[in-house]
Amino acid sequence: MKKxxxxxxxxxxxxxxxxxxxVTFKFDTPEREALxxxxxxxxxxxxxxxxxxxDSNAGLAKDLRTEIYEMIEAGKSESxxxxxxxxxxxxxxxxxxxxxxxxxxxxxxxxxVFLLGVFxxxxxxxxxxxxxxxxxxxxxxxxxxxxxxxxxxxLK
Amino acid sequence: xxxxxxxxxxxxxxxxxTLNPRLVPSPLIGKPAPxxxxxxxxxxxxxxxxxFKGNVTLxxxxxxxxxxxxxxxxxxxxxxxxxxxxxGFNYKDQVADATQWLHDLGNPYTAxxxxxxxxxxxxxxxxxxxxxxxxxxxxIIRDKRIGPVDEVYxxxxxxxxxxQLHKEMQASTG
Numbered sequence: 053m054k055k056x057x058x059x060x061x062x063x064x065x066x067x068x069x070x071x072x073x074x075v076t077f078k079f080d081t082p083e084r085e086a087l088x089x090x091x092x093x094x095x096x097x098x099x100x101x102x103x104x105x106x107d108s109n110a111g112l113a114k115d116l117r118t119e120i121y122e123m124i125e126a127g128k129s130e131s132x133x134x135x136x137x138x139x140x141x142x143x144x145x146x147x148x149x150x151x152x153x154x155x156x157x158x159x160x161x162x163x164x165v166f167l168l169g170v171f172x173x174x175x176x177x178x179x180x181x182x183x184x185x186x187x188x189x190x191x192x193x194x195x196x197x198x199x200x201x202x203x204x205x206x207l208k
Numbered sequence: 209x210x211x212x213x214x215x216x217x218x219x220x221x222x223x224x225x226t227l228n229p230r231l232v233p234s235p236l237i238g239k240p241a242p243x244x245x246x247x248x249x250x251x252x253x254x255x256x257x258x259x260f261k262g263n264v265t266l267x268x269x270x271x272x273x274x275x276x277x278x279x280x281x282x283x284x285x286x287x288x289x290x291x292x293x294x295x296g297f298n299y300k301d302q303v304a305d306a307t308q309w310l311h312d313l314g315n316p317y318t319a320x321x322x323x324x325x326x327x328x329x330x331x332x333x334x335x336x337x338x339x340x341x342x343x344x345x346x347x348i349i350r351d352k353r354i355g356p357v358d359e360v361y362x363x364x365x366x367x368x369x370x371x372q373l374h375k376e377m378q379a380s381t382g
Contacts, residue, residue: 099335111300141335
């Protein structure tokens, strides 16, 4: 069993080295390299939409990495590069699109659903808290309860 | 009440599921065509964005490696036969492959520009082939079709738009 756990752990580690698409780029300063990684992870690859530009091996993602690399080496700032991408591909390339009318539902939707959930949860809890009005038991019921309690004591 | 909420959720999710996430709206619509200077596929010179001035043009992004382009080619030929000015934008292709493709399937294009490394494609926000831009006589991008141009698109969107753009052109030139 231990052996299998070790094998599984080893396999989990291997995913880390599967792809490092950045190896071909050399940067003048570590800050530029950091910016490159940051942008690569914040921009969506449009061909394979659940991957970032940094992760994807699609041809377009490679082209865009080159484009970003060259812009960084040309001294462009983060916002200049993001503007460049948005001007061509729209807000869609951003994993964190700006808040505006078209994206309002995207940003507020989860909050709305959450509030709805809270509303219904509260309603449900309130409903359960209402205790039935008739809590009194009759004399015969009391006697039966007494008997049952006595029996349960006998069992112990 | 929970039933109503559930129904609403179903409606919202149903809309979400039927939308095609590959259709990313282009921010370039309503903007001037990006600047470019690309060689013609046949080697006879270059073309720039100036080519759009004074003409209503379709810019059809295609490649010999693109299967859907083959599919749409008949529609492009049909449009060219109708007198529509179509310029081919050969995207990330090899000159020899592209030339052979046109030789085999027919060449409906007024001109074909070749973007071998896809650099100009980025300027146009191209993220696959086929894509088709509809550009008015002032060089403004008016619509973008992502995926093959088909009968439905031609009938319901392209033809009315081309008619409108031609009217705009006539109105401006008098």
